[in-house]
Amino acid sequence: MFYTVLIKEARQLFSDKGFLLIALIQPLIFIVMFGSSFKGGDINHLDTIVIDNDHTNYSQYVIDATYESEFFDPINFSGTLDDALIHLERSEVRAVILIPENFSDNIDNAITGEIEIYIDSSNFLTYSSLSGAQIEIIKESLQRIANDLLGGLEEEKETSKKKIEDIKDIFDEIETEADKLDAELNDIKEEFSGIDSTAIKNSINSLKDALQEEKTSLNQTQNALDGIIFTLADIKAFNQTEEDRKLIVIGQITAIRNGINNSIKDVDDTIRDLDEIDVGTVDAGNISDRIDEKLDSIKNKFESVKEIGESISLNLNKLQKDFLSEPIRIKETAYHGEIKYFDYLGAGVLSLIVFFVSLMAPALNVIYEKEQNTLYRLSTTPVSSIIVFFGKFSVFILFSFFEMLYTLFVAILIYDLRITGSIYNVILILTLLACASISIGLFISSKVKTMQQALVLVPLIVIPSFMISHAFFPPDIMAEFMNYVAYATPMTFSNHALNAIMIKGFSLSEVLPDIYALLAFTIVPLILFIINYKRMRY
Amino acid sequence: MGDAVKVVNISKKYKGVVALDHVSLTIKKNSIFGLLGSNGAGKSTLLHIIIGLLNPNEGDVYVLDEKINKGFSKNLKNKVAIVPQKLSLYEELTIFENLYFFAKSYGLPRKEVLEKIEGLKNILRLGDLHRKVKNLSGGYQRRTSLAVGLIGSPEILILDEATVGIDLETKKIINELLLSLKEHMTVITTTHSLEEAEAICDYVYFLHKGKKVLEGTLQDIIKKYSAENSGDIHIVFKDEEAAKKIFDLFGETKILRMEGNKLYLVFFSGQYSANVLTNFLNKIKGYEKDIVDISIHKPNLEEIMLQLIKSD
Structure with a gap:
């Protein structure tokens, strides 16, 4: 008996050739739709505009890094930021990267170089992908900029070494001058011992004051060098090589500092010597001139040391701690504000519900009438096919409208669905989608013969429509031909319009092409249904 | 009109x-x-x-x-x-x-x-x-x-x-x-x-x-079609046994069929049917007491149509 039942069921199932045909086509369409809707497996190679206002090697490094990134796909563009943002607003590109004109100057002056990136946040998936991909640009461009910077530092190191050698020479000369001065002072002491002259006394006092000033200056330089050594010691180097280089520089500066310390001691000794001078028999004018000359010489040498020290200090400023912790920063702007995943899916989910219900209900209703033969009977009465169509159409519009309002209400109340634009515009677009869906449902019903065929055909239309309508998979990652196929479903247009209204806050005038498309999807199947009505009556 | x-x-x-x-x-x-x-x-x-x-x-x-x-x-x-x-x-x-x-x-x-x-x-x-x-x-x-x-x-x-x-x-x-x-x-x-x-x-x-x-x-x-063709003679016997006794006298034939206590004899216009009818009447002699009713039934529309379809 089991075998008999099996045979009967099989015969019954396979007797519906239309059903079999659809069942045969269905898996093929599903596979192609799924496969082609997700061409790469990842969300990458997204169209990006890069605006370079800096035009330097550093900015070129950023552009190169963008080109090499698998996430960004820079397109040719020669406009301003405002022009670029118009493309972003329309989702024609997914990101705009702006390199400001002071980018490389800032880096050269040890100030963090800032890049601005504007990302289209109307599509959650592309937004998340690009938002996470910025680090790749920073990493790649930083590596190149760091190489340049290190090359510069190497040059600086050589220059600094030379300057420190110069300082050494100057100190040697100072030492010699100091020795000479010391010897001369001794001679003076011997030559003019016992001479008491007020003028010489005054000169010696002036000399002592001048030496005291020099001592103060030397102390300041010494303190400045101490500060540099401490700052340098705090800096964390990139790697061991840099650490080694840092220690060498600290050693060199410490040597300078010690040299200055020795000079301070020399000045102290000189002051002490001057205190011991007996000026009673000295030729004050002559001695004063000679000492002034010597002191000027020493003063000039100290000025040179000071200049060299300042120069080294300036170069070391490039190794500021803040700069090293963040040499490049990307300032990200979510162009349409931050969105939740449900906000992004909202348009698609609303469209799906309206499309499915509005397509299914009239299709099944008419097929039921065909099976019940009531449509045939109605066709023999004076009621025109136009009246029959609009009668059905009106009821289903009303039904779909309340279904849509109810869905919208739940989505907003429970899931806090974001609607930036007007909710009335959202309702209008969904109503237009319902009209299109009902027309398509009626048209399908005029072609399909049995309920069984309808139950297979409707999911065959609804599921792929959802997949290709950019509700879930962004157009950027779909196979190119699939983006053309997407225009075959009204859901693509409703999703586009709803996304623009709900996320971007667009007005109706900005989604007019979508509205026209939805009207076309209403009118064309409507005409086909009325043409087919006579043929489908029995 | x-x-x-x-x-x-x-x-x-x-x-x-x-x-x-x-x-x-x-x-x-x-x-x-x-x-x-x-x-x-x-x-x-x-x-x-x-x-x-x-x-x-x-x-x-x-x-x-x-x-x-x-x-x-x-x-x-x-x-x-x-x-x-x-x-x-x-x-x-x-x-x-x-x-x-x-x-x-x-x-x-x-x-x-x-x-x-x-x-x-x-x-x-x-x-x-x-x-x-x-x-x-x-x-x-x-x-x-x-x-x-x-x-x-x-x-x-x-x-x-x-x-x-x-x-x-x-x-x-x-x-x-x-x-x-x-x-x-x-x-x-x-x-x-x-x-x-x-x-x-x-x-x-x-x-x-x-x-x-x-x-x-x-x-x-x-x-x-009644004039041109044929009819049935319906003979009702007192019981099935009596009907069968007469039916067996003829053996296998297309012109006579038995249903319960009734025999249906088909006749057509022409010499052949006359012979059949004469033969039938001769055979039932002596069994008159078993017969309850005899009637002649003319062909209805269905029979006429069936004949026409067969002849086609």
Whole structure:
């Protein structure tokens, strides 16, 4: 008996050739739709505009890094930021990267170089992908900029070494001058011992004051060098090589500092010597001139040391701690504000519900009438096919409208669905989608013969429509031909319009092409249904 | 006064198969016209051509003197109603809702609609009108379907196998109604049931394989075929044993058959039948006391048609 039942069921199932045909086509369409809707497996190679206002090697490094990134796909563009943002607003590109004109100057002056990136946040998936991909640009461009910077530092190191050698020479000369001065002072002491002259006394006092000033200056330089050594010691180097280089520089500066310390001691000794001078028999004018000359010489040498020290200090400023912790920063702007995943899916989910219900209900209703033969009977009465169509159409519009309002209400109340634009515009677009869906449902019903065929055909239309309508998979990652196929479903247009209204806050005038498309999807199947009505009556 | 329907030499082919082959017929007004034939004879095709849902490949159709060209005009849709073989009612709606809906489809005012519904309720004994159609018995569903056909007061009512499988009471009610309606409208009925055709039809048209086999009034046809052909002698015995005793005297034969306590002897006009009858009468001599009744039965429409189909 089991075998008999099996045979009967099989015969019954396979007797519906239309059903079999659809069942045969269905898996093929599903596979192609799924496969082609997700061409790469990842969300990458997204169209990006890069605006370079800096035009330097550093900015070129950023552009190169963008080109090499698998996430960004820079397109040719020669406009301003405002022009670029118009493309972003329309989702024609997914990101705009702006390199400001002071980018490389800032880096050269040890100030963090800032890049601005504007990302289209109307599509959650592309937004998340690009938002996470910025680090790749920073990493790649930083590596190149760091190489340049290190090359510069190497040059600086050589220059600094030379300057420190110069300082050494100057100190040697100072030492010699100091020795000479010391010897001369001794001679003076011997030559003019016992001479008491007020003028010489005054000169010696002036000399002592001048030496005291020099001592103060030397102390300041010494303190400045101490500060540099401490700052340098705090800096964390990139790697061991840099650490080694840092220690060498600290050693060199410490040597300078010690040299200055020795000079301070020399000045102290000189002051002490001057205190011991007996000026009673000295030729004050002559001695004063000679000492002034010597002191000027020493003063000039100290000025040179000071200049060299300042120069080294300036170069070391490039190794500021803040700069090293963040040499490049990307300032990200979510162009349409931050969105939740449900906000992004909202348009698609609303469209799906309206499309499915509005397509299914009239299709099944008419097929039921065909099976019940009531449509045939109605066709023999004076009621025109136009009246029959609009009668059905009106009821289903009303039904779909309340279904849509109810869905919208739940989505907003429970899931806090974001609607930036007007909710009335959202309702209008969904109503237009319902009209299109009902027309398509009626048209399908005029072609399909049995309920069984309808139950297979409707999911065959609804599921792929959802997949290709950019509700879930962004157009950027779909196979190119699939983006053309997407225009075959009204859901693509409703999703586009709803996304623009709900996320971007667009007005109706900005989604007019979508509205026209939805009207076309209403009118064309409507005409086909009325043409087919006579043929489908029995 | 013209004819209700005039079909002139129409032919119809489906994918190379001839469904109708040069068929012509005329249906008089205020008559009940029976369109007869077995399955696939072409009845439904002819009917759909008459009501304008199908176009013939050749030939012309006139309904109420209006030539049919690509469907019925609104005028004809007001004057012609069809009661399909399938129920064709909104089963989720009540009897009243169905009648009201179809009445409004004829553009009738509410008051007239309510009067008509009340009238049909009484004539067809529809009972409680607020029952859903899906909950009705088959007989009531058929009555409702006929009521829907009559709600627009058509000049021509077409019944497409509309009384198939209904109970005797409903069949009686419908037949009585149709006979009474004849004064006001023309009824065209297609049916398998020749018994039904005999009961109500004034004129029958018999199709077989898309061609006309026979047409005429019932009286003329039966008279013609009775005279030309044959009949049955029905002999009723007191019991089955007595009938079998006589039946065994003849052995295997096609002209005699036994059903319970009855023997049926087929006779034809001509010398052969005369011999058979004489032989039979001779053989039953001596068994007269076992015979309860003898009657002669003339051929009915069904038998005539079966003969015609066989001869074809």
